[in-house]
Amino acid sequence: MTKVISSVPQLDANGLRQALRIAGGCTIGFTISKLMNWPYGIFFTIYPMLLLGMVPTLSRSVIKQFFASAAFSAFMVLIIQGLFSHLPVIITLAAFLAFCFLFHKMSNGSAFLFGALGVVSLSIQLHFSSHITQSGSIYPLILSNGLAIFLTMVIAALMHGIFPDVAARAARVMPAKTKESIRHEVLLCATVATLSFVVFQILDLQDSISAQAASVLILFSLCWKAAGMAGWHRAIGTLIGCNAALLSQLFLYNHSEFLLFPVFILWILSFVFARFHILGGGAPGIGFGVLTTFGILFGQSLGPGQGLIYSALYRFSSVSVAIILSLCAVYVMHHLLNRFSVTRHHTYD
Numbered sequence: 001m002t003k004v005i006s007s008v009p010q011l012d013a014n015g016l017r018q019a020l021r022i023a024g025g026c027t028i029g030f031t032i033s034k035l036m037n038w039p040y041g042i043f044f045t046i047y048p049m050l051l052l053g054m055v056p057t058l059s060r061s062v063i064k065q066f067f068a069s070a071a072f073s074a075f076m077v078l079i080i081q082g083l084f085s086h087l088p089v090i091i092t093l094a095a096f097l098a099f100c101f102l103f104h105k106m107s108n109g110s111a112f113l114f115g116a117l118g119v120v121s122l123s124i125q126l127h128f129s130s131h132i133t134q135s136g137s138i139y140p141l142i143l144s145n146g147l148a149i150f151l152t153m154v155i156a157a158l159m160h161g162i163f164p165d166v167a168a169r170a171a172r173v174m175p176a177k178t179k180e181s182i183r184h185e186v187l188l189c190a191t192v193a194t195l196s197f198v199v200f201q202i203l204d205l206q207d208s209i210s211a212q213a214a215s216v217l218i219l220f221s222l223c224w225k226a227a228g229m230a231g232w233h234r235a236i237g238t239l240i241g242c243n244a245a246l247l248s249q250l251f252l253y254n255h256s257e258f259l260l261f262p263v264f265i266l267w268i269l270s271f272v273f274a275r276f277h278i279l280g281g282g283a284p285g286i287g288f289g290v291l292t293t294f295g296i297l298f299g300q301s302l303g304p305g306q307g308l309i310y311s312a313l314y315r316f317s318s319v320s321v322a323i324i325l326s327l328c329a330v331y332v333m334h335h336l337l338n339r340f341s342v343t344r345h346h347t348y349d
Contacts (some may be wrong), residue, residue, distance in 0.1 A: 237289020
């Protein structure tokens, strides 16, 4: 007699500890930022998710790349917005060159974490700083980002101390690429990231930071064939994340000012979807999309007297449009760059 046995995928010991690190890290960052009433709470919630979710181990190289990405993005924002805020062409060119540098680090594998975190940090800070009025200052933004980076590293070290791995992990080996493929990926991703920045500036989409972040996150796959799947995963992750946020609002009702409630809900959601993220291999997929979706909503939109319903509904619609338009731009750039041998990708048919 044949027995059909169906088993639910289970986390191994290392995976369980990583899920606990992700959930604990983002919850601590969120809690501290709300208790201290610090601005730009998105940094304190998202950065622990990115660091603990993308990198399962903490090493000297990881620490250096993390701090270097913060320093680089802060320097570029100070230069771009501090000196050339009245010159849009110069701003666009400087942003493009900065994205080229960051995506080159990602493409050749020499400092992938530095490039990835730098791209996200630079995109978010450029978005926020461009909407600061003339009477305002970009320094609170820079200081908040720097403080979030430092606090995230402290939290990551604490989480690794409390929930350490029980077995050594195999080192990730980056695949070798030709110079033509690297040029292709750098120009494609930098162009699309710059176009995203320009479009959001022209349309003055001040409240659409999540949509711009989504348009950049799908570029982590670095090429068209992987970006299509990444965009699909991002859209599904956003849908699930927004629905999770709506469900959270039903539980919170109008008691979001009592911090213990959103903290508890954030930890539960983070742990559940961190597990899903790790079971998917730890790569930026659906689980990672869900994590960053409600991480942005909790960090940026949740507070005393604020709810998640409007933000969640608006975010899904805006992210969907941003992903579709970004994929169209990736497709056009992919075929344009493949016309030239010096920028032809190795996946070219």
